[in-house]
Amino acid sequence: MSGKYRPCAVLLLICLFAFSIAGCVRGEEEPAPLSIEGQKIVVWDAVEPTFPDAPSYQASVAAIVERFEKEHEVDIDLRFMTRQEIDQYLEEGKTQSGEAPSLVHSTEWPVFHDAYRDVTQDVDPSAFIDAASHYWTRDGKLYGIPAYIHWFGTAVEASTVAGDLSEVLAEGAWLDVIAGKTGYWYDSQAFLRCVLDWPENGWTPESIVSYLKWVKEHYGSPVEDPLALWQDSVVQALSPVNPFLLRWINTSEGAKMRLLPTAGPNGSSRFYYTVPGYIVLGDSPAERRCAALLGQLLAQNLGRWAVRVLGCVPANVEDMSFYHLECGWSYSDRMTLLEQLESYSLTVPTQRESQVRFKISQTCQDSLKGFFNGDIPEQELIDKIQGILSGE
Amino acid sequence: MRGKRPLLLILALVLALGCAAASAKRPAFLETHETDEPLMPEDPPVTRPDVLELKIRLSELGLYDGPLDEVYDKRAQEAVKEFQKGFWLEPTGVVDLATWRALGYGVKRPAQTVTEPPPEGYVTIEVDMDTLQLTVLIDGKAWKSYPVAGGRWTTLTPVGEWKIVEKGYERGGAFGSRWMALDVPWGSYGIHGTNRPWSIGSYASAGCVRMFNEDVEELFEIVSIGTPVRIRGPRPALDFSKPLVRGAVGPEIVLLQEQLRALGFDPGQCDGQFGGRTEANVRELNALFGVGLGGVATMDVYTLLGIRGRY
Numbered sequence: 001m002s003g004k005y006r007p008c009a010v011l012l013l014i015c016l017f018a019f020s021i022a023g024c025v026r027g028e029e030e031p032a033p034l035s036i037e038g039q040k041i042v043v044w045d046a047v048e049p050t051f052p053d054a055p056s057y058q059a060s061v062a063a064i065v066e067r068f069e070k071e072h073e074v075d076i077d078l079r080f081m082t083r084q085e086i087d088q089y090l091e092e093g094k095t096q097s098g099e100a101p102s103l104v105h106s107t108e109w110p111v112f113h114d115a116y117r118d119v120t121q122d123v124d125p126s127a128f129i130d131a132a133s134h135y136w137t138r139d140g141k142l143y144g145i146p147a148y149i150h151w152f153g154t155a156v157e158a159s160t161v162a163g164d165l166s167e168v169l170a171e172g173a174w175l176d177v178i179a180g181k182t183g184y185w186y187d188s189q190a191f192l193r194c195v196l197d198w199p200e201n202g203w204t205p206e207s208i209v210s211y212l213k214w215v216k217e218h219y220g221s222p223v224e225d226p227l228a229l230w231q232d233s234v235v236q237a238l239s240p241v242n243p244f245l246l247r248w249i250n251t252s253e254g255a256k257m258r259l260l261p262t263a264g265p266n267g268s269s270r271f272y273y274t275v276p277g278y279i280v281l282g283d284s285p286a287e288r289r290c291a292a293l294l295g296q297l298l299a300q301n302l303g304r305w306a307v308r309v310l311g312c313v314p315a316n317v318e319d320m321s322f323y324h325l326e327c328g329w330s331y332s333d334r335m336t337l338l339e340q341l342e343s344y345s346l347t348v349p350t351q352r353e354s355q356v357r358f359k360i361s362q363t364c365q366d367s368l369k370g371f372f373n374g375d376i377p378e379q380e381l382i383d384k385i386q387g388i389l390s391g392e
Numbered sequence: 393m394r395g396k397r398p399l400l401l402i403l404a405l406v407l408a409l410g411c412a413a414a415s416a417k418r419p420a421f422l423e424t425h426e427t428d429e430p431l432m433p434e435d436p437p438v439t440r441p442d443v444l445e446l447k448i449r450l451s452e453l454g455l456y457d458g459p460l461d462e463v464y465d466k467r468a469q470e471a472v473k474e475f476q477k478g479f480w481l482e483p484t485g486v487v488d489l490a491t492w493r494a495l496g497y498g499v500k501r502p503a504q505t506v507t508e509p510p511p512e513g514y515v516t517i518e519v520d521m522d523t524l525q526l527t528v529l530i531d532g533k534a535w536k537s538y539p540v541a542g543g544r545w546t547t548l549t550p551v552g553e554w555k556i557v558e559k560g561y562e563r564g565g566a567f568g569s570r571w572m573a574l575d576v577p578w579g580s581y582g583i584h585g586t587n588r589p590w591s592i593g594s595y596a597s598a599g600c601v602r603m604f605n606e607d608v609e610e611l612f613e614i615v616s617i618g619t620p621v622r623i624r625g626p627r628p629a630l631d632f633s634k635p636l637v638r639g640a641v642g643p644e645i646v647l648l649q650e651q652l653r654a655l656g657f658d659p660g661q662c663d664g665q666f667g668g669r670t671e672a673n674v675r676e677l678n679a680l681f682g683v684g685l686g687g688v689a690t691m692d693v694y695t696l697l698g699i700r701g702r703y
Contacts (some may be wrong), residue, residue, distance in 0.1 A: 023519060047656055047658070049655050049657075049680065050655055082672060082676045084672060084676060085681065153447060166431070185684065187684050188683065189682070224690075224691070225455075225690055225691035225692045225695070226692065227691075227692040228691040228700060231695055231700070240682060242678050242681070244681050245681045245682055245683065248696060
């Protein structure tokens with residue numbers, strides 16, 4: 001090649017290089033989003049209770065679905081189901097009400113099933129607070145759209161525990177206040193899980209029985225119908241309480257109960273959290289995308305409703321301002337709920353894990369009264385639980 | 393006249409057969425709640441709930457000023473004889489169908505505010521025992537109201553959501569000219585006419601809803617088997633001292649179902665039967681509020697529903 005053509009060749013090479021780079025860049029661009037127009041999906045939402053002077057959850061969901069249908073030109077079949085129907089469907093994959101859903105409310109006790117779809121492509125996990133997205137993440141994939149943080153704790157007559165929650169917890173003063181005056185729901189699913197679903201405690205027969213012994217020592221004999229006893233002023237504290245129950249209690253005549261964490265035998269006092277949300281099911285990519293897009297709106301709506309009506313922490317970072325302005329807790333109480341969330345590392349249990357916990361709970365419930373009354377010796381209860389764990 | 397005699401005989405036969413057919417299939421409430429048995433002047437005197445209605449009417453007519461109770465005493469017997477004389481009835485003191493009918497003469501049914509036939513649409517009925525009004529609703533909108541009589545304080549009209557399960561004709565005794573039976577699971581109740589029209593607007597029945605015969609005849613044509621009937625009003629003393637489980641029946645269950653609905657659940661028809669749907673609702677409530685497991689309505693459930701210690 002003569003020197004006359006060399007600059008042209010260099011220019012040509014530069015152009016070729018530039019075009020190829022541009023081509024590569026274009027090639028890495030994300031493809032156009034999958035169209036969901038014309039999709040028909042079935043949505044199962046859970047019925048939320050109606051509280052006086054509170055907005056209707058069901059009405060807000062209906063309005064969102066209607067707007068979504070118009071905006072995306074899709075057809076949504078919205079059904080409100082009981083939690084039992086939802087749980088049964090997720091467990092068995094059968095529906096008695098016709099078409100299978102593409103989007104389902106997970107309820108307050110989520111259980112992981114293989115049918116759940118990874119929504120990472122359509123839902124940005126960073127939109128949620130860490131504890132919430134972590135709860136629904138498995139192998140780096142997001143399998144649910146978190147809505148809010150559902151807490152479990154102890155409700156105590158506010159007048160008996162004055163001061164900032166952080167101080168109360170540091171001093172552990174409230175433990176003495178409520179000792180012997182707490183009504184426990186032994187038959188509640190949350191009773192054992194609140195304390196034992198922590199990595200340091202673990203679900204060993206010894207840890208379970210040790211916790212029960214501690215409860216027996218500090219809180220006395222089991223009672224029936226603690227809520228009725230609280231109404232009769234027989235007990236001043238109730239455990240475990242969830243947002244629905246505390247809201248109900250505090251709307252009862254003259255009641256002012258404060259939310260405190262659940263006490264544990266090793267001096268720890270913690271809230272137990274689960275993260276209700278929405279699960280995407282279905283096979284077709286367009287169906288799944290449609291469900292995921294709607295699921296984000298419904299999750300945010302449920303989160304905001306839970307903030308305003310129940311005093312819960314929203315899962316969506318964007319809605320944290322609602323929490324601080326509208327949840328109704330004092331600054332100290334709000335921050336304590338959030339601080340405890342920072343160290344929270346639980347994830348949605350698998351069906352197997354959930355079954356083991358349920359069986360242990362049932363065994364304890366069946367034997368609990370006997371154990372507390374001294375009819376069932378400690379070793380017998382340990383053996384029973386050991387039997388379940390080894391059987392699994 | 394002689395030529396017309398066979399015709400009259402046939403007519404009488406048809407009427408007799410018709411009446412026999414109508415009375416052959418009578419719902420239980422017609423047998424148990426009110427009676428067409430004549431009231432006899434006996435010594436010692438008979439005590440019957442309808443004596444109170446009799447005494448009220450005699451007192452309205454200025455024939456009786458004794459105690460208003462259920463005892464058919466001498467003074468009441470004399471007043472009845474007096475009344476019978478005035479109506480060219482034999483003054484026996486026996487209160488039979490003819491006497492009851494005569495006692496009702498002169499009682500005016502209130503003027504009708506709606507005289508047009510009902511529009512097309514879904515018919516439901518609401519009975520308000522506080523105002524003693526029965527309202528027909530067409531597609532949920534009130535169309536026409538009728539005055540009624542309700543149950544006495546000792547025999548309250550059952551509050552709840554019922555359905556008409558049977559309809560029939562009567563000959564004009566204590567049940568008037570028409571009756572409609574309701575599916576109340578703990579007793580036999582219905583809506584019917586009366587031969588004591590002065591009782592309309594009061595609490596006089598054994599739990600049934602009484603109407604003027606003209607009104608019940610109109611209503612009879614509007615409703616059909618399956619028409620929903622919602623009754624509101626005072627309730628008897630309810631017992632929430634024990635847990636309630638599937639299979640239970642009674643006014644306690646109606647209140648339980650109503651309160652479940654008020655809290656946002658869907659127990660279906662508040663029909664006083666603790667069936668599968670009510671059980672599922674109680675189970676949901678227990679799980680949601682974390683106060684227990686299963687579908688048993690315990691003291692905590694009553695507390696949550698605001699019914700413990702209130703009734």
